Amino acid sequence: MNYSRQREVILNVLRSTTSHPTAEWIYEQSKNILPSISLATVYRNLAYLEQLHEIIKVQGVFEKDRYDGNTKNHAHFVCLVCGNVIDTDVDSDTKVKILTSIPEKADTFSIIFSGVCQKCREKSNNPN
């Protein structure tokens, strides 16, 4: 794989946030640096980078795919009110317990928690 400035920018943009952005958002940010970059280039490079395990594609959160520059094995919390996706650590004890809890031999796992985040919980006056 040859060097490309576009790929470098896309990766930097993704690594500069913890917001688990969509391809469209990464495209808009990248345009600030490379105004002529194309959306297809963003998609193509995100696919490459995922294959190289430089980034992670997070599916199953609302409708669009999200991308994550943090490749450490961690879980995601999706707030059903504000839609934010929050990284949550999974300690290695839990990780082992999860991976050994099934008969199959899993290489990786994806955990997506759903609920209402702390902020949204505070905003509503619901004492729960």
Place this chain on the structure above:
Amino acid sequence: MNYSRQREVILNVLRSTTSHPTAEWIYEQSKNILPSISLATVYRNLAYLEQLHEIIKVQGVFEKDRYDGNTKNHAHFVCLVCGNVIDTDVDSDTKVKILTSIPEKADTFSIIFSGVCQKCREKSNNPN
């Protein structure tokens, strides 16, 4: 919500398998019973049934959404070779450990393991 024969058939078809089928597959099976059923009806009713928590939509497995008639909180193992999706129990100890491993208060979680299933492992002569 009124009764509909179509919805009844769709639910029965889904409950008759553990294969986590796509909407298209459910449509094909339902046509054997109701030849004039339409694909849009299948999608509409799957969405209704998901809202009622009668079924679960499994996203993030390859490209198409999958559906699951088993609403017990369990995990999924996706084989990267054959593509099969296998139910795997999560014992309640692990469940509690997972849910309490994050600072946010999660209502539910979705776990998708990835790897190569036992069968595909046996077929290849790889001793690992």
Place this chain on the structure above:
DNA sequence: ATAAAATTAATAATCATTACTATTTTAGTT
């Protein structure tokens, strides 16, 4: 500097899912 391979921008195509609409079915009421 040259050439082959890789990459890109721009745009067309794909295709899973959803929206629309005229018609039919359901379920309650007389």
Place this chain on the structure above:
DNA sequence: AACTAAAATAGTAATGATTATTAATTTTAT
């Protein structure tokens, strides 16, 4: 049973995220 309003359907069009195509540009090795 007939009447009616709401709900649901079949068929099809529209949507929209993602992927494929292609001619032009860039990279990299020689």
